Amino acid sequence: xxxxxxxxxxxxxxxxxxxxxxxxxxxxxxxxxxxxxxxxxxxxxxxxxxxxxxxxxxxxxxxxxxxxxxxxxxxxxxxxxxxxxxxxxxxxxxxxxxxxxxxxxxxxxxxxxxxxxxxxxxxxxxxxxxxxxxxxxxxxxxxxxxxxxxxxxxxxxxxxxxxxxxxxxxxxxxxxxxxxxxxxxxxxxxxxxxxxxxxxxxxxxxxxxxxxxxxxxxxxxxxxxxxxxxxxxxxxxxxxxxxxxxxxxxxxxxxxxxxxxxxxx
Amino acid sequence: xxxxxxxxxxxxxxxxxxxxxxxxxxxxxxxxxxxxxxxxxxxxxxxxxxxxxxxxxxxxxxxxxxxxxxxxxxxxxxxxxxxxxxxxxxxxxxxxxxxxxxxxxxxxxxxxxxxxxxxxxxxxxxxxxxxxxxxxxxxxxxxxxxxxxxxxxxxxxxxxxxxxxxxxxxxxxxxxxxxxxxxxxxxxxxxxxxxxxxxxxxxxxxxxxxxxxxxxxxxxxxxxxxxxxxxxxxxxxxxxxxxxxxxxxxxxxxxxxxxxxxxxxxxxxxxxxxxxxxxx
Numbered sequence: 001x002x003x004x005x006x007x008x009x010x011x012x013x014x015x016x017x018x019x020x021x022x023x024x025x026x027x028x029x030x031x032x033x034x035x036x037x038x039x040x041x042x043x044x045x046x047x048x049x050x051x052x053x054x055x056x057x058x059x060x061x062x063x064x065x066x067x068x069x070x071x072x073x074x075x076x077x078x079x080x081x082x083x084x085x086x087x088x089x090x091x092x093x094x095x096x097x098x099x100x101x102x103x104x105x106x107x108x109x110x111x112x113x114x115x116x117x118x119x120x121x122x123x124x125x126x127x128x129x130x131x132x133x134x135x136x137x138x139x140x141x142x143x144x145x146x147x148x149x150x151x152x153x154x155x156x157x158x159x160x161x162x163x164x165x166x167x168x169x170x171x172x173x174x175x176x177x178x179x180x181x182x183x184x185x186x187x188x189x190x191x192x193x194x195x196x197x198x199x200x201x202x203x204x205x206x207x208x209x210x211x212x213x214x215x216x217x218x219x220x221x222x223x224x225x226x227x228x229x230x231x232x233x234x235x236x237x238x239x240x241x242x243x244x245x246x247x248x249x250x251x252x253x254x255x256x257x258x259x260x261x262x263x264x265x
Numbered sequence: 266x267x268x269x270x271x272x273x274x275x276x277x278x279x280x281x282x283x284x285x286x287x288x289x290x291x292x293x294x295x296x297x298x299x300x301x302x303x304x305x306x307x308x309x310x311x312x313x314x315x316x317x318x319x320x321x322x323x324x325x326x327x328x329x330x331x332x333x334x335x336x337x338x339x340x341x342x343x344x345x346x347x348x349x350x351x352x353x354x355x356x357x358x359x360x361x362x363x364x365x366x367x368x369x370x371x372x373x374x375x376x377x378x379x380x381x382x383x384x385x386x387x388x389x390x391x392x393x394x395x396x397x398x399x400x401x402x403x404x405x406x407x408x409x410x411x412x413x414x415x416x417x418x419x420x421x422x423x424x425x426x427x428x429x430x431x432x433x434x435x436x437x438x439x440x441x442x443x444x445x446x447x448x449x450x451x452x453x454x455x456x457x458x459x460x461x462x463x464x465x466x467x468x469x470x471x472x473x474x475x476x477x478x479x480x481x482x483x484x485x486x487x488x489x490x491x492x493x494x495x496x497x498x499x500x501x502x503x504x505x506x507x508x509x510x511x512x513x514x515x516x517x518x519x520x521x522x523x524x525x526x527x528x529x530x531x532x533x534x535x536x537x538x539x540x541x542x543x544x545x
Contacts, residue, residue: 002364002368002369002446002450002456002459002460003368003369003456004450009369012365012369013365013369013371015365016362016365016369016371019358019361019362020362020377023358023423023424023427024380024381024384024424024427024428026395026399027391027392027395027396027424028387028391028395030395030398030399031391031394031395031398034398040398082296082299082300083296085295085296086293086296086297086300088292089289089292089293089296090293092289092292092293093289093290093293094289097290097293101293101297103537104297104300105296105300106533106537107304107530108304109481109533110481110529110530110532110533110534111308111485111526111529111530112484112485112487112501112502112505112522112525112526112529113485113487113502114485114487114502114505114506114522114525115308115311115502115505115522115525115526116304116307118311118505118509118518118519118522119304119307119308119310119311119522120303120307121509122307122310122311122314122515122519123306123307123310124307140303143303144303144304147300198386201386201387202386204388205386205387205388205389206388207388207390207487207488207491208485208487208488208502208506211487211491211506211510212506212509212510222388222390222488225390225394226390226491226492229394229397229492229494230494234394234397234398237394238394238398241391241394244388245387245391248386248387249383252383252386
């Protein structure tokens, strides 16, 4: 549309590939390649092996994978519950009040996650609530961080929702709770699952807050990857990183399947 | 029939068009209480602790100590210039790439757009991990200490955050009427002029929104800096971590955290105002 000359078009595409491939595709390919190697000093990795994956799917690494999955699922469910409740409550408020609630619930995006980690650590290492040293402090910090994203995507979906359905249901005599359960939530289901996928992915990759407060017996995958690279085991670290990416992708794919099923209702 | 509906409504109470303000506020209370307990109260404790030096009492001593230290001033400067430079890089690169995807489409452009969505769900430190292989001590390109300089962090941040600019841009471009481009081009305007006078004005809101989001995310970035393992590059989040976890200097860490929060929240507020004005 913009460029009509055939030669110029090819030139533009060549520049695009020259920028896009090295910047975005190369990092992922490098991590993938390194996860199968033992040395990398030339152009291509050498000493091909699958031993890295054997190390990345047993013992400490397997435990970290379960830790990450449990943390991400729990934090996403909590965040989805709180975020949806808050978004539904905000939609019923007057504009002035709604903006306050909006500002409050997106605040965790603006606050650095390291600071969220520090504040949770400071607050829950002292009475009345003692969580330091338990897995709950990690889950709590992740929930705080991802709730903002759940709130944002659900309230964006609520704005787009056609009010005619719930008005019709209410005019036929359905009580508010029934309208919510049988009309509004099913209509919101696609965005709810999308929000759940987003929360899950963010929680799986969360490193900053976790570094501030993880107890030794609750080490999520990103921390393990950092520990591996820090002691120089880059290749095993890459294999663990590939496991992390694969787990995230599988979960996102599963969630998108739910979405397509729901939209055929 | 209409009467019956009226009655039913009167009996059943409220619908969304006529909310009971008090009941609606009551329903908003539980999530606000949860947020207050798990987010606002901890933040307030951080502010409180930043005024309590280890020697006891309440004073501005931690602030005086931190502001006087060379490490803090250096970290503040590094954080700000890295964030500004990364944002500028992301804007230029993101604009160019989105332009090609939207207006010089090639087979597979859709797949590239989807790849960008997936890319956003990966953690940032993967980029640094990859750069360790390319530029690290035994890397592909050789063993010069590129990654331990701020330039390595800059490259990683531009790489990771450019998609955050591209996504709103692609959304804005998909709503742009291509007839405008055809008209401009049939009147004799060349590509650079069309970009400057037709596309850029339409893209400004999306650029502003994406750019300010990336600025805030860069100010708060921790994983990329941590993974370079560079002692020379210290940003504010890194300083919070090292003060709290490595040195156990909690009042100092809280002071740096307060400064970091003020900068980021201020900029994020600006971002919200800009993006609301722009309707994005």
